[in-house]
Every structure is written in C-alpha cells, then in structure tokens.
Amino acid sequence: MISLTATQELRVYGQGMQTRSPAGRAGRPRSAAADAAILAATREALVELGWSKLTLGDVATRAGVAKTTLYRRWAGKNELVVDAVAELFDELELPDRGSLAADIEGVVLQFAAILALPEAKSGLMAVVAEATRDEALRERIRASVVDRQKRLVLEGRARAQARGELPPEPDPRSAARTVDLIFDMVAGAVVHRTLVSAEPADEEWVRGFTRVLLQGLGT
Amino acid sequence: MISLTATQELRVYGQGMQTRSPAGRAGRPRSAAADAAILAATREALVELGWSKLTLGDVATRAGVAKTTLYRRWAGKNELVVDAVAELFDELELPDRGSLAADIEGVVLQFAAILALPEAKSGLMAVVAEATRDEALRERIRASVVDRQKRLVLEGRARAQARGELPPEPDPRSAARTVDLIFDMVAGAVVHRTLVSAEPADEEWVRGFTRVLLQGLGT
DNA sequence: GGCTTTCGCTACGAGTCGTAGCGTAATGCC
DNA sequence: GGCATTACGCTACGACTCGTAGCGAAAGCC
Missing domain, CATH: 1.10.10.60 (Homeodomain-like)
Known part of the structure; x- marks a missing residue:
C-alpha cells in the first residue's frame, strides 16, 4: 500500500527529472x-x-x-506487469492521413503491432483477467493503458466531424456512449483477432474491418 | 499427456452412457x-x-x-479451467427472430449474459492469456469454446442470405474471411465491453452495437 | 558531518506443486 | 466365482515460490 x-x-x-527536492523528501532517492x-x-x-x-x-x-x-x-506481480506492459503503448499516435478510413487503418495497425509482441500478448490479458476481481488493479489499467487508447478514438472522431465525414452529435451523453461503443468495437476486434483467433491483424484484415465499421455489413 | x-x-x-464396453477397455471405469x-x-x-x-x-x-x-x-490448471468454463457456453443458441438485426441482438445478449458470470470473467481471459504460449491449450479452447460460437455466426449469416438481407458470397475463401471478421468483431466487442471497460452489455448497448455493425458509422 | 531513505543481502515459516507408493474398490472377461 | 485390469483415496515427499524481517552499507539533501 x-x-x-x-x-x-x-x-x-x-x-x-529537473525538480530539485521533490516535495520536501530527504534521504537517498x-x-x-x-x-x-x-x-x-x-x-x-x-x-x-x-x-x-x-x-x-x-x-x-x-x-x-x-x-x-x-x-x-x-x-505484487499484477501491478508490476501492468506498468511493464503500459510502456509498450507509449508510442501510440494518430497521424492525420486525410480521411477517417485512413486514420482508422493507421492506428489499428499500430495497435495490432503492439499486441503482436509476445510480452503484450501474455501479459495484458492476464492482468485483465486478474482485474475482474480487483477494483484497484482495474483502475490502474484504465489509467495507464485504456484511457490513452480511448483518447485516440475521441481525437479521430473530432477530426472526422470537422471533415464532415461523421455527423455532429450535440448531446454530450449520447456522444460519450458512441465513443465508448466505437472504442470497444475497435479494440475488441483487434484483441480478439490477435489473441483468441491467433491470426495476424495485417493490412488486408484491417482494410476489411475498416470497411465494415464505416459502411456496415449491408453493402 | x-x-x-x-x-x-x-x-x-x-x-x-449406454455403450457396453467402450472400445475394449477393461477395469474400473x-x-x-x-x-x-x-x-x-x-x-x-x-x-x-x-x-x-x-x-x-x-x-x-x-x-x-x-x-x-x-x-x-x-x-494442469489450464486444461481444467478450460473444460470448466466451456460448459458455460453449452446453452448458446441462435433462435430465428425474423430479421438479421434481431438475431444478432438475441445471440449477443446470450453471450453477454454468460460473460457476466464471475467464473467466466476470471477464468476465460486467464486461459486465453496462457494459450498465447501453449499451442495445445489454444487448440483445446478453439475446439470447446470458440468453434461453437463461430458456428452461430455461420448459421446467422446463411439465414440472412436466405432472407436477402445479406448479399451472397460465391467465393468460399472470401466468405470464410468475412465470417472470421464478423466473428472477431462481435465476440471481441462484447468481451472488451464486459472485461476491459467493465460495463454491462445490456439491451441499450447491444442495440447500438447492432446498428453500427449493420449500417456502419456513416449514417 | 548528520539525517534520512534506499539498497543488497540473508534467513525464515507458510503454502503450493506434482509425483510416488500403497492398499482398496469397481468393473469386464472367462 | 475367480482373475486381470483400471480407478480411487490416502499419505508422504523434495522442490519451489511467496512475502516479510532484520541488518549494515550506500547515497543523497541540509
């Protein structure tokens, strides 16, 4: 504790690093x-x-x-692994590729590349499993891993609305629900593809995924 | 072994149970x-x-x-838990509700109900994590859990095509890819919603999910 | 130099693992 | 009924990991 x-x-x-004496703390750092x-x-x-x-x-x-x-x-082991795995997601970014489809494909490929690492595969799912019985651990994962990903969804959505590719959503509560839904769909699909189906989320798969996400199954 | x-x-x-002498096996059963x-x-x-x-x-x-x-x-522990959790998915069915949207909503709600059980939450993700380093375990999970779910996707898709709600796909290889994609999107989204976001996949969420899956984000 | 905190090291009881060995129980075959 | 075969319950075991305690030494700040 x-x-x-x-x-x-x-x-x-x-x-x-520059801070002189961090909050009046003495002794060996x-x-x-x-x-x-x-x-x-x-x-x-x-x-x-x-x-x-x-x-x-x-x-x-x-x-x-x-x-x-x-x-x-x-x-304990849980907290240590969360911190170790969280660093893998530091480089996650959302470069502007001109269209919503291209933005999604780019960030999903980044996410898939991280999940393809063996240390991410075996570590991340295990701590998520442990977090089902540990509220504090769940919060730790949320703060250091999940929220950083969700911010990308928020950013990409705002960008697409500015381009006119997505309709604006005035009601903030409804907008938050939509962002949560998209986030679970994107991250969930990549995770499931990589870990459960154990197949690579390569460019071909990502193209198909993006098409369904944007246009649906009907077409 | x-x-x-x-x-x-x-x-x-x-x-x-009825089989008399199971493959020439003697001794106490x-x-x-x-x-x-x-x-x-x-x-x-x-x-x-x-x-x-x-x-x-x-x-x-x-x-x-x-x-x-x-x-x-x-x-070992892994194999035991896989078998114990697999039984939870025995009751998963796909009743005909008249439309593709209703079929999806029905089966997703069933799936979500199972995943909401604490024994499924903590057990399933853990063995999936272990399976990233154990080919035999991955196969065991595939055979006893995943394939049964995937069959529902195949069935629902055929039903929708018969209704004319989905276009027929003549190329079998392309069709298989589509089924895999849909499966990862559906199962992945529910799992992520339930375990990572730790929010219930209730009727409201399922309605929104089905709408996006069928019609895409554009509308 | 003095104060404070961290570090490396050793040692410890408690708990779990997976296996071996043994006598007993339950079935199929003759 | 007797025999071979397999499963079962029980006990015991060495090996390992856990998380903590106690100690002297090291490294910074005043």
Missing part, C-alpha cells in the same frame, strides 16, 4: 535506472516464461536488484 | 459423477478465489475427491 504510493511518486520524478531495468526485465521474463511462470525473484535477478527492492516499489 | 487422452475418452462415455463435481468445484473456486489463487488441492477438497484423481484426468 505504502510502496504503491511511493511508486507513483517515483514515476512522477522520472517524468520531471530511488534509482530511476533500477526502475527501468526492472520493467525491462519483467517484459523479458514475460517473453521467456509467460505470465504464470513469471516469478518476482527471477525478475529481480534479471534486473540485477534485490528481491526486496522490487517489493518496496510494487505491491 | 496420457491423462489428457483418457479425459477426452471419459467425456465421450459421459455423452453415450472413471466416475462421471466425480468429473461433474470437479468441474462444478472449479467454477465455484473461480468465483471465490479467482484464477491466480485457485489451487488444484482446494478444488479437489471442494469436489470431495483426492488431489491425485484430479491430476490423473487433467494435465
């Missing part, structure tokens, strides 16, 4: 290098061992730190 | 009651403990059998 708070503070330091090494080691262990056989002792050894250091920063 | 084959044979016996008790106990443990804290020893105690009996029938 305490270590969880401390972790969040540390990550804040990591972002703003936590090693940012150790933090990075631990997360990298976690991803490495996910690739080699998978979720169930991953042990915190092994991660500590790989990272070159003591096991106790790991427990001081993360409450 | 041996026990896995034996398990499948046992399940066959369970279906056709496996208890079908024990099998049912174990799977029920597994679901119960999934609800109370979740995937990660579920132990085979605990399941054995709940089911009233010895731990060794469990290991004789299943290779």
Whole structure:
C-alpha cells in the first residue's frame, strides 16, 4: 500500500527529472535506472516464461536488484506487469492521413503491432483477467493503458466531424456512449483477432474491418 | 499427456452412457459423477478465489475427491479451467427472430449474459492469456469454446442470405474471411465491453452495437 | 558531518506443486 | 466365482515460490 504510493511518486520524478527536492523528501532517492531495468526485465521474463511462470525473484535477478527492492516499489506481480506492459503503448499516435478510413487503418495497425509482441500478448490479458476481481488493479489499467487508447478514438472522431465525414452529435451523453461503443468495437476486434483467433491483424484484415465499421455489413 | 487422452475418452462415455464396453477397455471405469463435481468445484473456486489463487488441492477438497484423481484426468490448471468454463457456453443458441438485426441482438445478449458470470470473467481471459504460449491449450479452447460460437455466426449469416438481407458470397475463401471478421468483431466487442471497460452489455448497448455493425458509422 | 531513505543481502515459516507408493474398490472377461 | 485390469483415496515427499524481517552499507539533501 505504502510502496504503491511511493511508486507513483517515483514515476512522477522520472517524468520531471529537473525538480530539485521533490516535495520536501530527504534521504537517498530511488534509482530511476533500477526502475527501468526492472520493467525491462519483467517484459523479458514475460517473453521467456509467460505470465504464470513469471516469478518476482527471477525478475529481480534479471534486473540485477534485490528481491526486496522490487517489493518496496510494487505491491505484487499484477501491478508490476501492468506498468511493464503500459510502456509498450507509449508510442501510440494518430497521424492525420486525410480521411477517417485512413486514420482508422493507421492506428489499428499500430495497435495490432503492439499486441503482436509476445510480452503484450501474455501479459495484458492476464492482468485483465486478474482485474475482474480487483477494483484497484482495474483502475490502474484504465489509467495507464485504456484511457490513452480511448483518447485516440475521441481525437479521430473530432477530426472526422470537422471533415464532415461523421455527423455532429450535440448531446454530450449520447456522444460519450458512441465513443465508448466505437472504442470497444475497435479494440475488441483487434484483441480478439490477435489473441483468441491467433491470426495476424495485417493490412488486408484491417482494410476489411475498416470497411465494415464505416459502411456496415449491408453493402 | 496420457491423462489428457483418457479425459477426452471419459467425456465421450459421459455423452453415450449406454455403450457396453467402450472400445475394449477393461477395469474400473472413471466416475462421471466425480468429473461433474470437479468441474462444478472449479467454477465455484473461480468465483471465490479467482484464477491466480485457485489451487488444484482446494478444488479437489471442494469436489470431495483426492488431489491425485484430479491430476490423473487433467494435465494442469489450464486444461481444467478450460473444460470448466466451456460448459458455460453449452446453452448458446441462435433462435430465428425474423430479421438479421434481431438475431444478432438475441445471440449477443446470450453471450453477454454468460460473460457476466464471475467464473467466466476470471477464468476465460486467464486461459486465453496462457494459450498465447501453449499451442495445445489454444487448440483445446478453439475446439470447446470458440468453434461453437463461430458456428452461430455461420448459421446467422446463411439465414440472412436466405432472407436477402445479406448479399451472397460465391467465393468460399472470401466468405470464410468475412465470417472470421464478423466473428472477431462481435465476440471481441462484447468481451472488451464486459472485461476491459467493465460495463454491462445490456439491451441499450447491444442495440447500438447492432446498428453500427449493420449500417456502419456513416449514417 | 548528520539525517534520512534506499539498497543488497540473508534467513525464515507458510503454502503450493506434482509425483510416488500403497492398499482398496469397481468393473469386464472367462 | 475367480482373475486381470483400471480407478480411487490416502499419505508422504523434495522442490519451489511467496512475502516479510532484520541488518549494515550506500547515497543523497541540509
């Protein structure tokens, strides 16, 4: 519990390296290098061992730190893996490709490329499964992974409305529902294709998906 | 490995109780009651403990059998949970509701109801995560869970084509791709809504989803 | 230099794993 | 009924992981 708070503070330091004395904190600061090494080691262990056989002792050894250091920063395996996997989604962007269809295809391909990584496959679904019984963990995933993706949907939608490709939706409540729906449809389809069907979400598949999403099955 | 084959044979016996001497097998037969008790106990443990804290020893105690009996029938936790969760999808059907939209809404609501069960939530995603590193497990999930769902898509599509709601697709390869795409979109969206967004896939959501799936975002 | 916090290390009890061995129970075949 | 065969319950086991405690040393801020 305490270590969880401390972790969040540390990550804040990591972002703003310049801050002199972070909120009146004295003593030896936590090693940012150790933090990075631990997360990298976690991803490495996910690739080699998978979720169930991953042990915190092994991660500590790989990272070159003591096991106790790991427990001081993360409450457990779940939280550690969430942070390790979350970094994979940092590069997710939505470049303007001129049309809604092209924008969707571009971002879906990015998303699919990340999900194709073995560390994302084995880690992400496992923590989502654990999160069904852990409210705090669900919130952690939402904040560090899901919301960043959803923001892209919001952005792409606004862009398409500006282009006139999508009708404006004045009622904010209805608009929020639509965004949630689109998000679940896009992310859900890619995840299901990649993890359950175990087939690559390649360009051909993405083209077909985008066509159905925009025009429906009727045509 | 041996026990896995034996398990499948046992399940066959369970279906056709009448068979006299099943393929020249001698000796004391496996208890079908024990099998049912174990799977029920597994679901119960999934609800109370979740995937990660579920132990085979605990399941054995709940089911009233010895731990060794469990290991004789299943290779491990993964295979056991797949079988336990698979039974939840037995009742999935596709009643004819007159139109493609109504058919989709009906089956999606059924699927959502199953996914809302805590034993499905915590169990299904966990084994899918494990299956990313285990080809045999992936095949087991495909055979006992996924294919049964996909058959509904195939059936609903044929029905809609007979009604004239969907255009016929002569090329079988292209048709198979379309079915796969639709399946990933439907199942993926419901799963993502239920497990990641952690919101109920209720009637209102299903209506919106069906509208987008059939007519696209454009309208 | 003094204060504070982190770090590496060792050690620990508790719990789980998957297996082996044994005697017993239940069936099919003769 | 007797025999072979297989499943069952039970006990015990070494190996491993867990999460924590305690200690001295290290690294920063005043």
